[in-house]
Amino acid sequence: MTAPLAGSLPDPPKHVAIIMDGNGRWAAARGQSRQSGHQAGAGPVRTVLKAASNLGVKYLTLYAFSTENWARGQDEVENLFALLTQYLDSEVAELLQEGVRLKGVGDLKRLPQEVLTALAQAEELTAHNKGITLSLALSYGSRAELTAATRDLAIKVKAGEIAPSDINEDLLAQSLWTGTLPDVDLLIRTGGEKRISNFLLWRIAYAELYFTETLWPDFGEEDLKAAIADFHSRQRRYGRTI
Numbered sequence: 381m382t383a384p385l386a387g388s389l390p391d392p393p394k395h396v397a398i399i400m401d402g403n404g405r406w407a408a409a410r411g412q413s414r415q416s417g418h419q420a421g422a423g424p425v426r427t428v429l430k431a432a433s434n435l436g437v438k439y440l441t442l443y444a445f446s447t448e449n450w451a452r453g454q455d456e457v458e459n460l461f462a463l464l465t466q467y468l469d470s471e472v473a474e475l476l477q478e479g480v481r482l483k484g485v486g487d488l489k490r491l492p493q494e495v496l497t498a499l500a501q502a503e504e505l506t507a508h509n510k511g512i513t514l515s516l517a518l519s520y521g522s523r524a525e526l527t528a529a530t531r532d533l534a535i536k537v538k539a540g541e542i543a544p545s546d547i548n549e550d551l552l553a554q555s556l557w558t559g560t561l562p563d564v565d566l567l568i569r570t571g572g573e574k575r576i577s578n579f580l581l582w583r584i585a586y587a588e589l590y591f592t593e594t595l596w597p598d599f600g601e602e603d604l605k606a607a608i609a610d611f612h613s614r615q616r617r618y619g620r621t622i
């Protein structure tokens with residue numbers, strides 16, 4: 381690791397991923413519905429995106445809906461997708477202005493048509509932006525992602541397009557839904573749970589993990605800065621000695 385020059389700031393983490401958890405508990409603590417918790421969760425998405433971009437983060441990946449979240453009640457699932465569509469429609473002008481490139485990652489074909497349409501539109505409009513890449517993990521689960529990538533590679537081998545010996549870490553990584561993303565440097569989970577919940581298993585191999593009790597609707601710029609400051613206090617060794 382190179383020591384930063386005296387007085388200069390250390391490089392920010394290039395890729396920050398966040399498990400945005402705690403909306404339901406935030407609402408329950410106020411005697412409100414889970415729905416209002418999810419609604420309150422949109423504010424921090426805006427704040428954190430802006431703050432991350434200003435801090436020089438190049439990739440921000442947010443876990444918005446997991447493969448396993450399909451098992452929630454139909455009302456909650458429908459509400460989450462309505463909020464997401466609303467977010468995409470109302471935010472796209474701002475994303476354009478801020479130079480944000482938006483991407484959806486996950487088993488996107490399972491998403492309701494209106495979400496797919498809003499997502500495709502936002503992706504297309506922001507495709508040439510040069511600022512931070514915001515990836516929304518939707519209908520995302522790492523096991524499903526690795527399974528799909530394995531199946532794709534098997535199909536290519538069977539078709540004679542590649543040989544089994546062509547399969548290496550790079551090719552497998554490129555075959556993932558997150559194929560164009562770099563490895564995660566800093567993974568943040570809000571809401572107090574200390575688990576990964578099937579998020580970005582391949583990409584977090586050497587990520588620094590940061591868990592906070594703060595519930596997602598309460599998470600703000602100072603919380604992001606605290607997580608990044610903590611990241612800078614870590615010594616990343618990647619298995620080597622220093």
Ligand code: IPE
Nearest residue numbers: 400401402403404405406444
């Ligand atoms: C995270 O908040 C949002 C999603 C999973 C979509 P939760 O809804 O999981 O909130 P808690 O964990 O029940 O508080």
Ligand code: IPE
Nearest residue numbers: 399400401443444445446577
């Ligand atoms: C993880 O939160 C998924 C998202 C934040 C979208 P969950 O609330 O679904 O995770 P568990 O069930 O506590 O592991």
Ligand code: MG
Nearest residue numbers: 401402403571
């Ligand atoms: Mg939760």
